[in-house]
Every structure is written in C-alpha cells, then in structure tokens.
Amino acid sequence: MLKDLFHKKRQYATLATKAEDRAKGPAAAPRDNIPQGLVNKCQSCGALLISKELQKHLNTCPHCGYHFPVDARMRIDITLDPDSFFEYDPGITSVDPLSFPGYPEKLRKAQEATGLLEGAVTGEGTLDGHPVVIGVMDSRFIMGSMGSAMGEKLARAMERAAQKRYPLILFTASGGARMQEGILSLMQMAKTSVALEQLHEKGVLFVSVITHPTTGGVSASFASLGDIILAEPGALFGFAGRRVIEQTIRQKLPDDFQTAEFNLKHGMVDKVVDRKQMRDTLAAILRIHAARGWANAQ
Structure with missing residues (x-):
C-alpha cells in the first residue's frame, strides 16, 4: 500500500507539472521548430495570422480589420x-x-x-x-x-x-x-x-x-x-x-x-x-x- 501511495504521489506530481506547463501557455512550449516570421499576432483582436495569408489582405487583419504597418x-x-x-x-x-x-x-x-x-x-x-x-x-x-x-x-x-x-x-x-x-x-x-x-x-x-x-x-x-x-x-x-x-x-x-x-x-x-x-x-x-x-x- 505504501508503494502504491508513493506511486500515486509521483503521478499527481507529474499531472501537476503538466497543468503548470499548460497554465504557462504557448511561451512554455519549445519554439525552435517554428520559423521566424511565419505567424503574426494581431495587435487588436489577438488572432494568430499566417504571414502569407496576411499579405493577401495587404497586411490587414481579416478578422477585425486592424492595419499592420x-x-x-x-x-x-x-x-x-x-x-x-x-x-x-x-x-x-x-x-x-x-x-x-x-x-x-x-x-x-x-x-x-x-x-x-x-x-x-x-x-x-x-x-x-x-x-x-x-x-x-x-x-x-x-x-x-x-x-x-x-x-x-x-x-x-x-x-x-x-x-x-x-x-x-x-x-x-x-x-x-x-x-x-x-x-x-x-x-x-x-x-x-x-x-x-x-x-x-x-x-x-x-x-x-x-x-x-x-x-x-x-x-x-x-x-x-x-x-x-x-x-x-x-x-x-x-x-x-x-x-x-x-x-x-x-x-x-x-x-x-x-x-x-x-x-x-x-x-x-x-x-x-x-x-x-x-x-x-x-x-x-x-x-x-x-x-x-x-x-x-x-
């Protein structure tokens, strides 16, 4: 029983750690595999926009109309x-x-x-x-x-x-x-x-x-x-x-x-x-x- 108890504690600790990582959001995820400049975030509505799609809209957000420089x-x-x-x-x-x-x-x-x-x-x-x-x-x-x-x-x-x-x-x-x-x-x-x-x-x-x-x-x-x-x-x-x-x-x-x-x-x-x-x-x-x-x- 003691062995199972310690095992459960390790499981809870692991779940807690994963929950903490989720709470930290995208910043906690590794970003090395994301090419720089591939995605832009709208400064008005916060939508994530693919750069090529953004260019099709002349650098304006298709969701809220925000005009990027x-x-x-x-x-x-x-x-x-x-x-x-x-x-x-x-x-x-x-x-x-x-x-x-x-x-x-x-x-x-x-x-x-x-x-x-x-x-x-x-x-x-x-x-x-x-x-x-x-x-x-x-x-x-x-x-x-x-x-x-x-x-x-x-x-x-x-x-x-x-x-x-x-x-x-x-x-x-x-x-x-x-x-x-x-x-x-x-x-x-x-x-x-x-x-x-x-x-x-x-x-x-x-x-x-x-x-x-x-x-x-x-x-x-x-x-x-x-x-x-x-x-x-x-x-x-x-x-x-x-x-x-x-x-x-x-x-x-x-x-x-x-x-x-x-x-x-x-x-x-x-x-x-x-x-x-x-x-x-x-x-x-x-x-x-x-x-x-x-x-x-x-």
Missing part, C-alpha cells in the same frame, strides 16, 4: 501600376550635424535594418495610368522621424511635382522631428510647407494619406496641407501626445482621441479609407482631377 517599398508596390516606379534621389542620407552622441550608430542600424539610406522613398510612376509623384515615409527608420535629409527628399519631390504638373501623393508615418538634428530638423517643417505653397500656386493636386502614426512636426506641416486628406482606419494623427495634453488641460480625453475616425468627425480628414480600397480611391480622385482639367492649370 507597411514598409515604403511595399506601399509603393500596392499603390502604383506594376513596373512604373522611378525613384528620386536614392543616395541622399543623413549626416551628424550636431555631433549628437550615438547618432551615427543609430543611423547605421536603421539603414541595415530597413535597407534604406533615409526614412522616406520618393519618385514618380503611374497610378491607373495617371502620372504621379509619390512619397512614402517608413516608420521602421527611427520611427519615421523627420531629419534634414528626409525633408530635403520630400521638398525635392514637391518641387518636381510642381515642375511636371504631376499630382503629388504623400503617405505619412512619423513620430515627429528628429531630435538628434535639433533646429535643422524643425526647419524641414517650413521648407516642405513652402514647397507645397508653390505647388498650390500652380494648381497641382496634393493628396495627403495619413498612416499610423503621424504625429509631431510632420502632422503640423505637410501632412495637414493636402488638398484632399485621406487616412487609414485607426491611424493616430495629432501633434502632442494624449498624456501631455491631458496634463496640460487637466481633462480626460475621449478614448478615440486623435484616431483617424475622431479626426474625420471633427473635420481634420476628408475620408477614412481601408487599405484594400486605397488604390481605387486614389485612382478615382485622379480621374476626377484629370477630367476637370486641373492637371493643365496655369
């Missing part, structure tokens, strides 16, 4: 006509004008991780057959922060759009100004705004597309200056953060504050467009623009 190259691929893109100024890159500690190393790591020299890709191509100038900010590159090199790339794209009279489409994604470049970074707000004013004077269309997140100096300059402003669902669009504003005004802000839907409700954006409909929406805008003869405005 998209890098600049993919954004261009899903927006423009195939093989129509010609890149502007691919060699422009940031330097370290203020000798900011650790900044060169941060730049190097961002370049290696993204394959980009700077956090924006600009160029021209066609969308549904219509020639356009396009700029796409990449949030993977130091959170899409705007330094002097990025500002220069975007300003040159704006100037080319004005010169060629091609509609300009900018996809924004930024945490704001790049603090490592100080006042030189803040100057890009004025430079890009002036370039857009010249575009406006020539009657050239500018469509600003807000993606998550668009904040700080970018939201306070060119992102808010579009003739038409579109936004992806749930995209954060605002200047200062929620916590700073609440501490300043000493009031609780709405749960959806600064989201695309909140900004639509308050007149800051013209339309919230799902990523799957973005290309068709832009194509419709360009057709209307061309039919009314605005592309040839003097």
Whole structure:
C-alpha cells in the first residue's frame, strides 16, 4: 500500500507539472521548430495570422480589420501600376550635424535594418495610368522621424511635382522631428510647407494619406496641407501626445482621441479609407482631377 501511495504521489506530481506547463501557455512550449516570421499576432483582436495569408489582405487583419504597418517599398508596390516606379534621389542620407552622441550608430542600424539610406522613398510612376509623384515615409527608420535629409527628399519631390504638373501623393508615418538634428530638423517643417505653397500656386493636386502614426512636426506641416486628406482606419494623427495634453488641460480625453475616425468627425480628414480600397480611391480622385482639367492649370 505504501508503494502504491508513493506511486500515486509521483503521478499527481507529474499531472501537476503538466497543468503548470499548460497554465504557462504557448511561451512554455519549445519554439525552435517554428520559423521566424511565419505567424503574426494581431495587435487588436489577438488572432494568430499566417504571414502569407496576411499579405493577401495587404497586411490587414481579416478578422477585425486592424492595419499592420507597411514598409515604403511595399506601399509603393500596392499603390502604383506594376513596373512604373522611378525613384528620386536614392543616395541622399543623413549626416551628424550636431555631433549628437550615438547618432551615427543609430543611423547605421536603421539603414541595415530597413535597407534604406533615409526614412522616406520618393519618385514618380503611374497610378491607373495617371502620372504621379509619390512619397512614402517608413516608420521602421527611427520611427519615421523627420531629419534634414528626409525633408530635403520630400521638398525635392514637391518641387518636381510642381515642375511636371504631376499630382503629388504623400503617405505619412512619423513620430515627429528628429531630435538628434535639433533646429535643422524643425526647419524641414517650413521648407516642405513652402514647397507645397508653390505647388498650390500652380494648381497641382496634393493628396495627403495619413498612416499610423503621424504625429509631431510632420502632422503640423505637410501632412495637414493636402488638398484632399485621406487616412487609414485607426491611424493616430495629432501633434502632442494624449498624456501631455491631458496634463496640460487637466481633462480626460475621449478614448478615440486623435484616431483617424475622431479626426474625420471633427473635420481634420476628408475620408477614412481601408487599405484594400486605397488604390481605387486614389485612382478615382485622379480621374476626377484629370477630367476637370486641373492637371493643365496655369
């Protein structure tokens, strides 16, 4: 009997151990046999999504519609006509004008991780057959922060759009100004705004597309200056953060504050467009623009 008792104790201990392992969840299971990048977890509904299936939905969750971040190259691929893109100024890159500690190393790591020299890709191509100038900010590159090199790339794209009279489409994604470049970074707000004013004077269309997140100096300059402003669902669009504003005004802000839907409700954006409909929406805008003869405005 004593032998059986000890045996049962060992069984109970084993069952308890298995129960503890189950309680720990997937983290307790060995993960060495799962290829990295095979599965993604939706940050909104928590669904586990196969990467290839996610790509079929343009990196949006098929269950809840959550929009995953998209890098600049993919954004261009899903927006423009195939093989129509010609890149502007691919060699422009940031330097370290203020000798900011650790900044060169941060730049190097961002370049290696993204394959980009700077956090924006600009160029021209066609969308549904219509020639356009396009700029796409990449949030993977130091959170899409705007330094002097990025500002220069975007300003040159704006100037080319004005010169060629091609509609300009900018996809924004930024945490704001790049603090490592100080006042030189803040100057890009004025430079890009002036370039857009010249575009406006020539009657050239500018469509600003807000993606998550668009904040700080970018939201306070060119992102808010579009003739038409579109936004992806749930995209954060605002200047200062929620916590700073609440501490300043000493009031609780709405749960959806600064989201695309909140900004639509308050007149800051013209339309919230799902990523799957973005290309068709832009194509419709360009057709209307061309039919009314605005592309040839003097």
